[in-house]
């Protein structure tokens with residue numbers, strides 16, 4: 001295995017028979033420039049081990065990223081730190097063109113395609129970050145969210161509001177009652 005260098009594209013012919021190990025550190029804010037909601041606090045760090053198998057390349061990697069997300073419950077920003085491992089297989093894009101269709105190998109690792117004899121590391125990292133990101137970001141599992149009545153962040157202060165009545169008929173009555181009181 002030969003040592004790593006910092007690069008954004010890896011030429012497949014440069015992967016030696018014993019495999020290639022590469023360390024990358026990429027600016028996530030540059031990679032995701034089109035996604036202004038993502039604020040990376042640190043570089044995306046990744047270690048890739050590439051091995052050629054015929055015309056394919058197996059990539060096993062580790063990725064570490066830290067970014068600021070907004071909690072879906074209390075809307076406060078929080079730091080999201082994640083370490084993940086992944087395995088992908090790169091096949092030549094020409095293989096797809098020959099067959100005329102993409103053959104999905106659902107049983108095994110993720111299959112990606114390379115063209116021009118090189119692997120686009122930026123694209124790989126972006127795909128892996130997208131898999132790591134939580135569908136519903138939470139600052140913590142026990143986040144108590146925002147009070148729907150007074151707007152207080154209930155993680156910070158107990159506002160003491162009583163839960164809203166959910167029965168629409170009762171809600172209507174309550175509304176009328178409140179109007180009466182305002183007069």
Ligand SMILES: [Zn+2]
Pocket residue numbers: 071072073074075076138139140143144145
């Ligand atoms: Zn929260």
Ligand SMILES: [Zn+2]
Pocket residue numbers: 147148149150151152159160161
């Ligand atoms: Zn409240």
